[in-house]
Amino acid sequence: MTTDGFVPAGTEIGFVGLGIMGEPMARNLLRAGYSLKVHNRSRPALDRLVSEGATAAHSPAEVADGADVAITMLPDSPDVEAVVTGDDGIAASLTGGSVLIDMSTISPVMTRRLAASLAARDITMLDAPVSGGQQGAIDGALSIMVGGDKFVFEACRPIFEHLGKSITLVGESGAGQVTKACNQAIVAGTIQIVAEALTLASRSGVDPATVREALLGGFASSKILEVHGKRILDRQFDPGFKVRLHEKDLKIALETAADARVPLFTTALLKQLLTCLVAQGHGERDHSALALLTEELAGAAA
Amino acid sequence: MTTDGFVPAGTEIGFVGLGIMGEPMARNLLRAGYSLKVHNRSRPALDRLVSEGATAAHSPAEVADGADVAITMLPDSPDVEAVVTGDDGIAASLTGGSVLIDMSTISPVMTRRLAASLAARDITMLDAPVSGGQQGAIDGALSIMVGGDKFVFEACRPIFEHLGKSITLVGESGAGQVTKACNQAIVAGTIQIVAEALTLASRSGVDPATVREALLGGFASSKILEVHGKRILDRQFDPGFKVRLHEKDLKIALETAADARVPLFTTALLKQLLTCLVAQGHGERDHSALALLTEELAGAAA
Numbered sequence: 001m002t003t004d005g006f007v008p009a010g011t012e013i014g015f016v017g018l019g020i021m022g023e024p025m026a027r028n029l030l031r032a033g034y035s036l037k038v039h040n041r042s043r044p045a046l047d048r049l050v051s052e053g054a055t056a057a058h059s060p061a062e063v064a065d066g067a068d069v070a071i072t073m074l075p076d077s078p079d080v081e082a083v084v085t086g087d088d089g090i091a092a093s094l095t096g097g098s099v100l101i102d103m104s105t106i107s108p109v110m111t112r113r114l115a116a117s118l119a120a121r122d123i124t125m126l127d128a129p130v131s132g133g134q135q136g137a138i139d140g141a142l143s144i145m146v147g148g149d150k151f152v153f154e155a156c157r158p159i160f161e162h163l164g165k166s167i168t169l170v171g172e173s174g175a176g177q178v179t180k181a182c183n184q185a186i187v188a189g190t191i192q193i194v195a196e197a198l199t200l201a202s203r204s205g206v207d208p209a210t211v212r213e214a215l216l217g218g219f220a221s222s223k224i225l226e227v228h229g230k231r232i233l234d235r236q237f238d239p240g241f242k243v244r245l246h247e248k249d250l251k252i253a254l255e256t257a258a259d260a261r262v263p264l265f266t267t268a269l270l271k272q273l274l275t276c277l278v279a280q281g282h283g284e285r286d287h288s289a290l291a292l293l294t295e296e297l298a299g300a301a302a
Numbered sequence: 303m304t305t306d307g308f309v310p311a312g313t314e315i316g317f318v319g320l321g322i323m324g325e326p327m328a329r330n331l332l333r334a335g336y337s338l339k340v341h342n343r344s345r346p347a348l349d350r351l352v353s354e355g356a357t358a359a360h361s362p363a364e365v366a367d368g369a370d371v372a373i374t375m376l377p378d379s380p381d382v383e384a385v386v387t388g389d390d391g392i393a394a395s396l397t398g399g400s401v402l403i404d405m406s407t408i409s410p411v412m413t414r415r416l417a418a419s420l421a422a423r424d425i426t427m428l429d430a431p432v433s434g435g436q437q438g439a440i441d442g443a444l445s446i447m448v449g450g451d452k453f454v455f456e457a458c459r460p461i462f463e464h465l466g467k468s469i470t471l472v473g474e475s476g477a478g479q480v481t482k483a484c485n486q487a488i489v490a491g492t493i494q495i496v497a498e499a500l501t502l503a504s505r506s507g508v509d510p511a512t513v514r515e516a517l518l519g520g521f522a523s524s525k526i527l528e529v530h531g532k533r534i535l536d537r538q539f540d541p542g543f544k545v546r547l548h549e550k551d552l553k554i555a556l557e558t559a560a561d562a563r564v565p566l567f568t569t570a571l572l573k574q575l576l577t578c579l580v581a582q583g584h585g586e587r588d589h590s591a592l593a594l595l596t597e598e599l600a601g602a603a604a
Binding site: 108131132143145147166168170171172174175178179181182185188189190192193194196198199200201203204206207210211213214215217219220221222223224225227253256257259260261262263265266267269270273294297298299 | 555558
C-alpha cells in the first residue's frame, strides 16, 4: 500500500511504546510501507516488530534520530514527559521541522506544556489520542481525536489513515486530549448508570435482559447499553478496556476540569467508584466490571 | 379503525387524567372507536374530548362504572392511590373481571400494593408506564413497559397498540414501573455526563459541537448525546421532559432501590442535582437543563 500525502510511504518514523495498542499500530505503519524505528521498555514486542522489518532503537533519542515523525503511545503523562524531555529523550534528537505525534491518553495541560517547549525548537507536536481499543488498533479502525496545527495535521493525515477510520482535527494543541477526556467521562458515566439500572432491575425481581431489550431504541439507548450492557448480563469482564486505565483517564479529566475551574460532580464520583473497584482487586478487568461493584455494595441477593 | 383483540372497538373504557400525556392518549383511543368515559380535575381537556365524542364523568368512580377497562394517567403515586382507592375512587365501582391499566409513572412498591388489593376483588391491574413524551403520545408512538398477568396483557394489547409502537411485557406486577425507573435513571445519568463533558470541552477552549461530532459513532455515542447534546449546544431548554418530573422519577427509582437494598450512587447524586436545578428555578425546563447547572456551578466563563 502506498500513500500520496506529505508523509509518503518510505518516510522515516520513530515509534516509542509497543504495548497492547502501540504494537498493532506500529505494525500497521510497517505494513503500509513506512520505514519504522521502534523502541520499547520490554523486548518481546520489539523483537516481533524487528522480525517484521522494523529497526530496533535503544532509546527514545535513537528512535527520533533522523526521523521526520516520531510517535509515542505510552501509558500516562509522566511516561510521555520522560520519553520526550528526559535524558536520551526524543526531544534531544528531533530536528527542526519534524513532528511529534503523541497518541497516548495524557493530560491536556502536560500536552500544551510539551507542545510549547517543542515549538521553541521548531518541532510541532500533535496530540492524537485514540479510542476503539486493541481490536480497533489491530484493524486500523481507531477513532483519532487530534489537536494541533491544521497544516501539520493534514500533512500527517496519511499516517492517521493507516491507523484509524474516524479522524477529526478537534482544535488547537491539547484539544485532542480534552476530547478524549470527554469521551472517557461519558463512557464511564454511561457504564455506571447502566450498571445501576440493571442491578436495580434484577434485585427488584425483573429480568435485566428484558429491561435492556425494552430500553434499547428509546432515549436510554446507547452504544454502552448495547455492548457493555450485554457484557454485564453475560458476566464477561475480561478486558476490553481495563478499570485501572479508566481510573487514570478520569484522573486526567478531573485535573483538566480543575484547571478550567469546572466542577464535574458525576465524573468525580465515577473516579471514586473506579478507585474502589481497583482497591477491590478488579483493576485488570473490563470497565463494565463497575456492575460488580454495585452488586458487591448491594451485598448478597435477597 | 377496528381491532380484533379481546377488547375490540366499542369496549367501554374509563380514562382518568387528561394532562399533557393523557389527553392525546385518550384521543387516540376515541379515534380508534372505543367508547370512552373521561374524568379530569380541570375542565378544558375534558371539554375538548367530550366535544370529540367522549362522555364526561364527575368522579373516578363514575368513570369506572360499567367500564371493562379503566386507564389512569396521573402525575405521581399519591394521585394514583387517591384515584383508585379513595372515596369515589375507581375501585369503588370496578367490577370483578375488569382491568385497571395504570400508565402513570409511579412507585413499583405502591403498584404492587394496589395490584394485590384489587386482585382480592378479582380486578386485574397492569402497570404500563410509557416513554416517548408528548409527541409520542400524540403520534401513538410511545414505548410501553408493562408489568402484570400475561393473559390480561394479551387481552389488552389492542388498546396498547393504539397508543404505542414498542410494547413489552417485562414481567409481573410492578415490573413495568421498575423498567421505567431504570429508564429514567439511565436517561438522567447520560444527560448529566454529556453535560459535564460538553462543559469541560467549552471551558477548556475546545468547541463542544466538534467534540459531540467526534464522539458520535464511538463508545460515547447515545441517543442522549445526539438529541440532548444538540439541545445543550442550541440552548433549547423548553420541555421536552420537565426537570421537576424527572426529579420525581428518580425519587421513585431511589425508593425502589432502597426497598431492594441496592445502593445507587450515581442515581442518588443525579437526584440531588435535579433537586438543585429545581431550587434554582429551572423545574419547568427540559431535563437537558442539567447543563445549565454545571455551567452555573462553574461560574462565569474565564
